[in-house]
Amino acid sequence: MSVLELEEVDVTYERRDHVKLKAVVGASLSVDRGQIVGLVGESGCGKSSLARAAVGLVAPSAGRVRFEGQDVSALTRRARPRALTRLQLVFQNPYSSLNPRRKVGDQIADGLPHGTGGRAGRARVGELLERVGLSPGAAERFPSQFSGGQRQRIAIARALAADPSLIVLDEPLASLDASAQAQVANLLVELSRELSLGLLLISHDLAIVRHTADVVSVMYLGRIVETGPTREVWVAPLHPYTEALIAAVPRSDGAGTMPDALPGEVPDPARPPTGCRFHPRCPHRFARCPEEEPVLEAAFTARAVACWLPRDAVPTPPSGRAHTPGAPATNESPSSSSHEGVMPAHKGGTA
Amino acid sequence: MSALLEVEGLRVRLPTRQGPVTVVDGVDYEVQPAEVFGVAGESGSGKTMSVLALLGLLPPGGAADGHARFGGRDLLRLRRSELRTVCGRDIGIVFQDPMTSLHPMLSIGQQLGEPLRIHLKLSRSAAKRQSAELLDAVRIPDPESALRAFPHQFSGGMRQRVAIAIALAGNPSLLIADEPTTALDVTVQAGIIRLLDRLRRERGLSVILITHDLGVMSSIADRISVFYAGRVVESADRKALVTRPRHPYTRALIDSLPHPEAPADTPLVPIRGMPPAAGAFPSGCTFHPRCGYAVASCTTDVPPLVREGERLLACPVDPLRQ
Numbered sequence: 001m002s003v004l005e006l007e008e009v010d011v012t013y014e015r016r017d018h019v020k021l022k023a024v025v026g027a028s029l030s031v032d033r034g035q036i037v038g039l040v041g042e043s044g045c046g047k048s049s050l051a052r053a054a055v056g057l058v059a060p061s062a063g064r065v066r067f068e069g070q071d072v073s074a075l076t077r078r079a080r081p082r083a084l085t086r087l088q089l090v091f092q093n094p095y096s097s098l099n100p101r102r103k104v105g106d107q108i109a110d111g112l113p114h115g116t117g118g119r120a121g122r123a124r125v126g127e128l129l130e131r132v133g134l135s136p137g138a139a140e141r142f143p144s145q146f147s148g149g150q151r152q153r154i155a156i157a158r159a160l161a162a163d164p165s166l167i168v169l170d171e172p173l174a175s176l177d178a179s180a181q182a183q184v185a186n187l188l189v190e191l192s193r194e195l196s197l198g199l200l201l202i203s204h205d206l207a208i209v210r211h212t213a214d215v216v217s218v219m220y221l222g223r224i225v226e227t228g229p230t231r232e233v234w235v236a237p238l239h240p241y242t243e244a245l246i247a248a249v250p251r252s253d254g255a256g257t258m259p260d261a262l263p264g265e266v267p268d269p270a271r272p273p274t275g276c277r278f279h280p281r282c283p284h285r286f287a288r289c290p291e292e293e294p295v296l297e298a299a300f301t302a303r304a305v306a307c308w309l310p311r312d313a314v315p316t317p318p319s320g321r322a323h324t325p326g327a328p329a330t331n332e333s334p335s336s337s338s339h340e341g342v343m344p345a346h347k348g349g350t351a
Numbered sequence: 352m353s354a355l356l357e358v359e360g361l362r363v364r365l366p367t368r369q370g371p372v373t374v375v376d377g378v379d380y381e382v383q384p385a386e387v388f389g390v391a392g393e394s395g396s397g398k399t400m401s402v403l404a405l406l407g408l409l410p411p412g413g414a415a416d417g418h419a420r421f422g423g424r425d426l427l428r429l430r431r432s433e434l435r436t437v438c439g440r441d442i443g444i445v446f447q448d449p450m451t452s453l454h455p456m457l458s459i460g461q462q463l464g465e466p467l468r469i470h471l472k473l474s475r476s477a478a479k480r481q482s483a484e485l486l487d488a489v490r491i492p493d494p495e496s497a498l499r500a501f502p503h504q505f506s507g508g509m510r511q512r513v514a515i516a517i518a519l520a521g522n523p524s525l526l527i528a529d530e531p532t533t534a535l536d537v538t539v540q541a542g543i544i545r546l547l548d549r550l551r552r553e554r555g556l557s558v559i560l561i562t563h564d565l566g567v568m569s570s571i572a573d574r575i576s577v578f579y580a581g582r583v584v585e586s587a588d589r590k591a592l593v594t595r596p597r598h599p600y601t602r603a604l605i606d607s608l609p610h611p612e613a614p615a616d617t618p619l620v621p622i623r624g625m626p627p628a629a630g631a632f633p634s635g636c637t638f639h640p641r642c643g644y645a646v647a648s649c650t651t652d653v654p655p656l657v658r659e660g661e662r663l664l665a666c667p668v669d670p671l672r673q
Binding site: 042043147148149150177178179180181182183185186204205206207208210211230231234235244245246247248249250251252253254255256257258259260261262265266 | 393394506507508509536537538539540541542544545548563564565566567568569570571589590591592593594603604605607608609610611612615617618619620621622625626
């Protein structure tokens with residue numbers, strides 16, 4: 001059974017000029033125990049808003065979020081319901097998410113269930129520190145005495161203190177060096193398997209998600225545009241946006257291959273493009289794309305994609321994939337006009 | 352071909368509460384014309400300090416010695432006033448975060464015009480024309496109106512393009528790019544990598560690319576030097592370094608990366624332990640406590656950087672020799 005379930009969730013913010021901005025539109029996803037679900041997209045795609053809605057930091061304007069079968073209510077000034085303490089969040093920046101003036105052990109102890117104090121509490125803190133690969137002695141030190149990777153482990157230990165069944169992690173790897181990133185990524189996989197913990201891993205980096213997540217959802221401008229088992233999505237992306245994200249990852253094989261830039265920029269979410277939200281940047285767009293918004297529909301097994309392109313063609317690996325849209329493209333491929341990812345005459349930045 | 356920049360025996364010391372510590376300990380490197388030279392390493396490896404030292408941009412109290420020959424002069428022997436004309440005119444710099452490196456209250460036109468008028472002594476109108484051309488060169492759409500805009504009106508990727516345009520204003524022969532894509536999305540990062548590559552090809556610009564991301568390095572750098580704890584441990588051309596690393600640290604760094612081209616079940620292998628803090632660098636080979644191949648002499652003898660063909664290697668054990 002899914003431990004976390006999001007059903008058709010919308011997150012709407014009101015801008016200072018009273019314009020309603022839909023940061024998340026009709027997003028559905030679920031996370032099982034012991035499963036790692038990756039949520040990937042560029043900055044501004046709404047992935048952090050979705051994370052905040054998932055843990056109740058913002059109230060969804062439509063749809064529902066359920067955790068262990070119970071509705072997740074938005075956080076108020078009142079104490080969080082006891083049951084929801086098993087739903088935890090880890091933030092991106094371990095430099096600002098830990099209190100610099102309190103000992104690491106005390107901060108982890110804050111997360112322990114009510115009534116765990118004294119010697120039992122200290123022992124548990126020591127255990128949690130060891131669980132994330134630090135020595136129990138770290139409890140007596142301050143965050144400034146640790147590197148970025150170690151601080152992120154401390155933040156994870158604090159989340160584990162509440163004995164969670166699910167942790168939402170918002171870009172937990174983004175601020176780390178390659179080696180620390182690998183350490184924390186491996187730790188997450190271990191924790192998920194050994195504690196049968198569900199993880200919702202939010203990241204802009206599909207390359208690292210590929211090594212950690214079992215299932216991945218790709219988000220663009222508030223909508224989930226593709227979802228499926230990570231391995232399949234990586235080898236044969238169905239959505240052109242997913243394809244672009246994969247092609248942009250630099251290859252570290254020393255061959256000097258240039259990564260492919262995606263032309264244009266993420267549009268203003270207050271005024272999303274008509275039809276498919278990705279169509280202005282899509283190299284494969286055709287007449288139907290600006291007209292109608294595609295919905296997620298099942299494609300192959302356990303996958304779903306929101307794109308009008310016909311799916312009769314057998315998907316091939318990202319490098320050699322050629323689309324044959326049902327109708328002729330309305331425009332020449334936008335990627336051919338610029339290889340550096342800038343679309344001419346787009347978002348001039350006028351004062 | 353004579354090098355554009357030759358750095359020799361560079362040492363950098365920074366003040367700390369415990370007294371001065373050496374963060375760069377005898378580093379040599381050179382940059383050829385129209386070459387992208389990659390400086391790789393984890394945070395705290397001294398990679399940034401070994402480049403900023405050349406321009407007198409060390410934190411207060413920092414001291415550098417050694418030689419840095421550039422255009423017939425030694426950058427480390429220049430007076431501050433002389434350095435100021437080199438920095439910005441002959442050498443441009445781009446930093447990691449375009450949010451903080453651009454002035455939030457000045458228009459793009461003002462920020463771009465300043466180096467043009469100071470370094471190239473252009474008139475106001477000539478500076479404006481030149482500014483628009485620079486924005487066009489970095490592919491900012493509609494340069495005329497962009498000149499009147501402010502940094503917050505641009506996305507992160509566009510801001511980094513503006514920062515690159517400013518760095519290019521004095522028509523430098525060398526661009527120093529310190530983690531220029533680390534704060535950006537991969538899709539935007541790809542655009543900046545391509546931009547740097549085009550500037551190198553079209554303008555003959557040399558670039559020192561400082562980054563911990565060997566993936567970025569592997570797509571654009573011609574030669575790469577790997578820094579560890581204040582020293583260069585290995586240096587070679589891109590392909591040799593990435594496909595046949597010889598230093599155990601280089602190997603470990605590559606194994607810890609997610610490789611998009613490798614099979615899905617390739618594990619991420621982190622390097623055991625932690626990079627040492629400045630001031631607490633281990634004796635002998637600074638990597639020995641984390642190295643799987645260390646022998647007794649590694650703990651005592653500082654390995655010299657030895658040339659072998661095109662490669663420089665600081666590992667006498669050389670366990671990865673084939």
